[in-house]
Amino acid sequence: MSATVKTPKKLIEVALPLDAINEAAAREKSIRHGHPSTLHLWWARRPLAAARAVIFAQMVNDPSWKWELEHPGDIPPNNLKASWAKSRNRLFAIIKELVTWENTTNQEVLEKARAEIRKSWRETCDLNKDHPQAAELFDPEKLPAFHDPFAGGGALPLEAQRLGLEAYASDLNPVAVLINKAMIEIPPKFAGRPPVNPESRTSHDSWSKQWSGAQGFAEDVRYYGKWMREQAQKRIGQFYPPVKITAEMAKERPDLKPLLGQKLTVVAWIWARTVKSPNPAFRHVDVPLASTFVLSSKEGKQAYVEPIVHGDSYRFSVEIGRPPTGAKNGTKLARGNFRCLLSQAPISVDYTRAEASAGRMGSRLMAIVAESREGRVYLSPIQEQEDAAGKARADWKPDVEFFQQALGFRIGNYGMTRWSDLFTPRQLMVLTTFNDLIAEARERIARDAIAFGIIDDDTGLDAGGKGARAYAEAIGVYLAFALDKVADRGSSLGRWDPTPTQSGIINTFSRQALPMTWDFAESNPLGDASGNFQSGVDLVAKSMLVSRTDTVGFAFQEDAACQALSTNKVVSTDPPYYDNIGYADLSDFFYVWLRRALRPVYPGLFATVTVPKAEELVATPARHGGRDEAESFFLGGMTKAMHRLCEQAHPSSPVTIYYAFKQSETETTEGTSSTGWETFLDAVIRSGFALTGTWPIRTELGNRMRGQESNALASSIVLVCRSRSIKAETISRRAFLRELNEILPEALDEMTRGSGDDRSPVAPVDLSQAMIGPGMAVFSKYAAVLEADGTPMRVQTALRLINRFLAEDDFDHDTQFCLHWFEQYGWKEGKFGEADTLARAKGTSVDGVKHSGVLHASGGVVRLFKWSEYDADWNPADDDRLPVWEALHRLIQVFRTEGESGAGKVLASVAAMAESTRQLAYRLYTLCERAGWAEDARAYNEIVTSWSAIESAAAAAPRAQQAELFG
Known part of the structure; x- marks a missing residue:
């Protein structure tokens, strides 16, 4: 774009109420009835709460935007910063309401958010009113549209639509495209219509009811689903005897x-x-x-x-x-x-x-x-x-071969080569019977719709029709989704779970893989328990009711590396994660049934025998000739896809990109590092993006790996990206390190302290991930960072340099000794000679540290005292050698017995080292979490998460009593 666009800094580039978002996202995972995820299974779908908050925050201007544009690089006065903090807290309050599950369809809450988006948009338009393309790009009366080029399960387009944006979704996978059509495209087409089924036409209640949104549409799905179940009972009920x-x-x-x-x-x-x-x-x-x-x-x-x-x-x-x-x-x-x-x-x-x-x-x-x-x-x-x-015998079965070496597939080792092999003859029979009934239901619905008075224009749904034929085809889509639920709980890979919490059939895709099942549970699709068709219909109908029907949406099958739909649209997306999930191979399980039922409705979408796989951006070694080749394929394709977003996305807002983190990827001594993460970041930066922020979002249940106390890391990072300046310079490694050392301390302080009166610090479990943001912002804004030999620095190297920052020592000498000794031995004993060597290196002595009261040294062995071993009779005023290490552990000792008020008295007595104490707690949490020391990690985490309350208690602590803390 030749003319410069003035881009206000967005809220997501400055601050987010992470705790509220994460809490809502985690809670949402346990909500089923009425959640859009119950429409159709998709793997690793992002929580609606997170999607809603991220899109809102990437469109709403941060309160500091005017100053940033008018005084770039200048330090604002304190009164202005206080005003910004107050305004941010107001926006935070909107987000906190917005992410609450009960407010998902609360129009009053949603309208507050939409009003803020419109306000920010008008400010942006006014700022760019003299831009040569103002009429095209900055119409104050029309918000830019939204696009997700890796739409998958549809959470992001759905939430954009809910926030008032015209939503576009695209994906290479036809199953994903169909899910998005069902979520954002079809409901607005038939919104506000009463049901057409004969029962509703003759019902007095139906005529008097106001059929708003998709209510009438959902009612017809229930009715014709019930008709299908009755027909199936007549045809094959004898094969399911009581x-x-x-x-x-x-x-x-x-x-x-x-x-x-x-x-x-x-x-x-x-x-x-x-x-x-x-x-x-x-x-x-x-x-x-x-x-x-x-x-x-x-x-x-x-x-x-x-x-x-x-x-x-x-x-x-x-x-x-x-x-x-x-x-x-x-x-x-x-x-x-x-x-x-x-x-x-x-x-x-x-x-x-x-x-x-x-x-x-x-x-x-x-x-x-x-x-x-x-x-x-x-x-x-x-x-x-x-x-x-x-x-039981089936008239048809999906005799389509699947890829034996697909990610997560184990069934090929046991004689299963075709999708039909995953089902028993009776399961094939019932799925085929219901599949045939979908076609019959479409004919019946079309006749009933015409009788009701809907126009008979013989224009199909795929052609944009809204008449009787299109309506019947639309109902057929949701009935096919209900049948997919039967397939998911009706294959020979479903297990019986005898535990009290489950005591039922575990579905085929209880995880994103197809492992072998030895003893399997066959459901009764004609019954009333798990896996029955009618329950599937009811779940689908309920999920339809949360769709927004007053804003249009569109879903297309497009390759993200080639698409042009992102042009001048706000973009947020959740791309495939390297080699974690083989979406295309997995979704063939459903595709073979959907294709038979819906090919007449969407002939283009179901033109291929199986889901397209060659272009899918997943690093599958067996498909690409090896691990190196798979990585090269992923990097090249993802770079191309990201480059299109960089070129096409609307310049007014940053692009937000989700990256799903694996817990194991953080368990290295060198910090956050993994092949998938590094490759993905490399692709984003090569594409022309510069990172302006990263936010860890919890998108999984907290107990996803049971028995591992340390496993509380966020499972996704949201990258905030803007196009890198075409005038970006090249700098040396030394200059890069110098800038890191200037930027990261301030960023660490902001992240661990929070901002404003309503502080929301980044939790210790997320800190190492969150710190990647400001660090990579420095790295990615340059055309290249050159090593001493003139070669460009690799992303892997930059990540290690950024992560190393959290391990730097900014404490007193005694604390430095304790920190490094603890890292090596924890609370265990070590040799005096090694302690002496370390103490000298840190500018202290073993005797000196012992004198401070934190160390036992006798008989040639040395060990640190745990906080529970510290003397109860302690007066900080008389302590002539008080390292930060001791201050922190005294704080823990009192916090454990007297809570926040007692800890506040301790903090008041060591006020001069309060900030260092807080940072040491973060440092020790990170160390313990990586080492798997769950009990210790919990103690440090408790201090950090309670820090604001402890500070408040310290401020209120009577000065006269501060010398009598332990007396």
């Missing part, structure tokens, strides 16, 4: 006697895969590969499978009560090996794979789970039930 409780069954099971004569609906059939016994004497027998025999571990409701062996045969019997020792592991041994139920001979992984590949893997019914008025009933296998499953 269980009648007989006297014979109750003979050995007294708990069944109250149910005599009742016909119970089956919830699940639990099958064990089988192979021929490796023992020659039993080679003719198919023996079970059961990972567990436990059906329910709930106290008072326990049930298990008891295998009963008779010579060369066996049967399964379901027993009630506490499972015996060994039942938990079934016939499974360590690491995927099993044992023969008859001979106890080991069944190796290699043997199982060979049998499966030869087509000799079968399955056998192990137990039946039914539903009674009293609750779940666990039953032994019944021949009638096994026969019903064995008679």
Whole structure:
């Protein structure tokens, strides 16, 4: 763009209320009913709360923007900074309301946010009113549109639309495109219409009701979904028979006697895969590969499978009560090996794979789970039930091969090569039956719509139609999504979870992979429990109601490296994360069913037999010829995609890019470093972007890796990017380090202290990630940073230099000694000679540190005192040698017993070293977290997160009592 655009600094480039955003994002992960994520499964979808906050903050001007434009580089007066802080807190309050789940569709709250966006937009337009392209780029009456070129599950476009922006979503993956159409494109087309189904047309309540938004549309989805379920029951109901409780069954099971004569609906059939016994004497027998025999571990409701062996045969019997020792592991041994139920001979992984590949893997019914008025009933296998499953046949099946070496796929090792192999014959039959019914439902809906009075223009949904045919096709999309829910819980990879918290079928994609499942649970799609079609329909209908229907949206299939949709649009995006998720390979699971149902509706979208994969920006070594080639492919493609965003995005706002962090990537002595992270950053910087900020956002549940106390890092970083100046200079490594040393201390202070009266410091768990932002802002604003030999500095090197900053020593000599000794030994003992050497290097002595009261040194061994060992009789006024190390641990000692008020008295007594004490707590938290010292990390984290309250208590502490803290 030839003329310079004046760009006010945005809030996201200065400050964010991270705690509120992170809390809302974490909470949202446990919300299911009515959440858009229940529309259709997608992997690693960003939380709506985070998306909403980020888009708002990248469009709203920071209060400092005028000063920054008029006085670049000048230090503002304190009164002005205080005014900015107050204004930021007002914006923070809007964000805190905005991210609350209950306010997702609260129009009053949303309108506050939209008003701020419009206000900032008018300020930007006024600033650029003399720009030669002002009419095109800066129309104060029309906000710029939004685009996400890696739209995936659609969270970002949906939230942009909710904030009042015309939303555009694009993705290479047709499943993702369809999800986005269902979220942002289709609902506004048919908003405000009453339902067309005959039941609603004749209902008095329906005629009197105000069908706002997508309510009428959702009502039709429910109605025609119910019709499909009724039709399926008529056609294939005989293959899902109920269980009648007989006297014979109750003979050995007294708990069944109250149910005599009742016909119970089956919830699940639990099958064990089988192979021929490796023992020659039993080679003719198919023996079970059961990972567990436990059906329910709930106290008072326990049930298990008891295998009963008779010579060369066996049967399964379901027993009630506490499972015996060994039942938990079934016939499974360590690491995927099993044992023969008859001979106890080991069944190796290699043997199982060979049998499966030869087509000799079968399955056998192990137990039946039914539903009674009293609750779940666990039953032994019944021949009638096994026969019903064995008679099922499908008229069609998805005989499409999948990529055997796809990321996270393990099923190819066991004879599964086609998508149809993942389903039993009965599962294929029910999915095919419902699939056929979608086409029939479309015809019925179109007829009902015409009878209702909707125009019959024979224009399809893909062609932009809004008449009867398009309406019917639109309903068909959501019915197909409901069927995908059946597929997800209705494959032979679904497990039965016996734990009290679950006690049901675990879906195929409980994680973003396809591992092998040995004993699997088959759902009842015609029943009322997990995996049934009607529940899928209800979930889809509820999720439709949160779509915004008064602002249009569009979804397209586009390659992010080639698209032009981003032109003059606000951009926020969540690109694929290196080699973590193979979206295209995984989504074929759904695509093969969606294509059969919806190809007549979207012929272009479903033109290919499987999802396009060659251009997908995922580093899959097996697809690209090796790890190096995969990295090169990812770097080249991502650089190209980012370059298009850099060139095309609307100049008024920064581009925000999400990067999903892996916990393991932070566990290095050199700081935050990983191949994927470095490669991604390299691509962003090569594309022409300069980073102006990074914000760690928690997008996963806090317990995502159970049992690891230290695992509390943010799982995503939002990069804030602007185009690098075409006049960017080249600097030396020495100059880069000098600038880092100027910028990072101030950034660290801002991040750990927060700003304004409503302080929101960056939590210790996020600090090392957040510090990448200001550091990379320095690195990326230059055309290149040159090493001593004249070669450009690598991103990896820059990251290490930035992360090293957190390890620098800015404390007194005694504290420096303690810090480095602790890093080496923790609270354990070490040799006096090593302590003496370290103490000399740090400008102190072992005796001196011992005199300060923080060190035990005797008999040739040295160790640091833990805070609980410090003398209770301590008066800071009489302490002639008080290192920051001691001040911090005294603070912890008192905080643990007297809370914030007591700690405040301690802080008041050591006020001169308060700032150093706070920074040491951050430093020690980082050290302990990386070392896996969870208890110690928690202690330091408690001090940091309570710092504002401790400061307040210190300010209120009576001066006269400060010398009597421990007396």
